[in-house]
Amino acid sequence: MKVPVYLFYSILKSNIKDFFGGRKNNPNILMLEPLYKCNLSCPGCGKIKENKELLNEYLPLEDCIQAVVDSNAPIVSICGGEPLIYPQIAELVQEILSMKRYVILCTNGVYIPNIIDKFSPNKYFTWNVHLDGFESEHDKWVAQKGVFNDAIKAISLAKSLGYNVFTNTTIYHNTNIDNLIQLMDLLNNIKIDGMTLTPSFPYKSGGSLFLTKEKSINFFQKLEKVLSKYPIIHSPIYKSFLTGNINLECNAQNHVTRNLKGWQGPCYWLADHNYESYNDLNLKTDWNSIGPGKDPRCQECMTHLCFEKSSIVQNGFMYLKGLF
Numbered sequence: 001m002k003v004p005v006y007l008f009y010s011i012l013k014s015n016i017k018d019f020f021g022g023r024k025n026n027p028n029i030l031m032l033e034p035l036y037k038c039n040l041s042c043p044g045c046g047k048i049k050e051n052k053e054l055l056n057e058y059l060p061l062e063d064c065i066q067a068v069v070d071s072n073a074p075i076v077s078i079c080g081g082e083p084l085i086y087p088q089i090a091e092l093v094q095e096i097l098s099m100k101r102y103v104i105l106c107t108n109g110v111y112i113p114n115i116i117d118k119f120s121p122n123k124y125f126t127w128n129v130h131l132d133g134f135e136s137e138h139d140k141w142v143a144q145k146g147v148f149n150d151a152i153k154a155i156s157l158a159k160s161l162g163y164n165v166f167t168n169t170t171i172y173h174n175t176n177i178d179n180l181i182q183l184m185d186l187l188n189n190i191k192i193d194g195m196t197l198t199p200s201f202p203y204k205s206g207g208s209l210f211l212t213k214e215k216s217i218n219f220f221q222k223l224e225k226v227l228s229k230y231p232i233i234h235s236p237i238y239k240s241f242l243t244g245n246i247n248l249e250c251n252a253q254n255h256v257t258r259n260l261k262g263w264q265g266p267c268y269w270l271a272d273h274n275y276e277s278y279n280d281l282n283l284k285t286d287w288n289s290i291g292p293g294k295d296p297r298c299q300e301c302m303t304h305l306c307f308e309k310s311s312i313v314q315n316g317f318m319y320l321k322g323l324f
């Protein structure tokens with residue numbers, strides 16, 4: 001099985017409930033950003049640069065919990081900023097787990113050893129460590145020597161204590177395939193539970209760091225023959241999309257974002273509006289005007305957050321079949 005069973009079960013249960021409950025387009029993922037502050041200062045990070053005035057602010061715990069209730073998403077991805085700096089991070093995770101949601105805690109990994117004794121392993125809880133390359137390649141992206149080794153030590157510690165650990169890697173225009181394979185081999189050796197690979201795309205300007213759709217497809221076609229060696233947690237249909245074999249439509253309603261500014265619309269990348277409530281986000285967003293072919297900023301987007309849901313909706317039966 002490619003997708004961890006409890007993650008798959010959380011998505012399936014919620015989608016069946018929505019289907020029979022008559023609720024269309026309920027999100028599968030809440031992207032919860034309780035802070036923008038970070039212990040690193042990566043040169044390409046928009047979060048810390050664009051939110052300087054909010055770097056010392058935290059979204060109150062009760063607002064975080066209310067966001068989980070309002071979105072009703074089965075998966076909550078806590079991101080930021082660096083969420084391990086959030087003063088009540090352990091309480092937040094515990095509260096969300098008690099609401100029977102799958103929690104993915106995204107981090108650069110550096111602070112895991114300092115804080116891990118506040119958590120306990122749980123099949124519905126996963127650490128998700130961001131790694132953009134092997135050794136010096138990753139340290140170059142985060143502009144700090146030693147971060148890669150700290151992150152690998154933190155992953156090994158978490159694994160030795162019985163936690164689920166995923167990694168997520170962004171692919172840029174100059175990502176070197178051999179270096180990426182070195183990283184995936186190392187992660188395989190330390191028995192990582194899942195990996196995601198996300199193509200970057202130029203949604204703000206035609207920055208030279210990012211991939212066009214054509215370059216993303218080209219990259220994944222080259223990588224395709226080795227992918228089956230690794231626990232990549234994308235669905236088979238999304239992988240076909242990445243290698244250019246099928247087309248999928250954007251389903252931005254699959255993921256909703258709550259941060260210090262409100263409910264961000266229309267998606268995690270396009271921060272056109274901040275709404276006061278989840279209902280406002282849903283009702284006031286013109287969902288039909290976004291996506292490739294509709295909004296020029298979406299033209300090169302192939303991110304799993306929205307296209308994975310399309311793989312369920314457009315190809316439901318094949319998706320289920322392909323998971324096993």
Ligand code: SF4
Pocket residue numbers: 038039040041042044045046047048080081082108142
């Ligand atoms: S670790 Fe993440 S949040 Fe922190 S500066 Fe880097 S990209 Fe931004």
Ligand code: SF4
Pocket residue numbers: 203250251252266267268269270290291292295297298301302303306
């Ligand atoms: S294609 Fe969808 S997820 Fe991607 S930027 Fe556009 S609206 Fe956002």
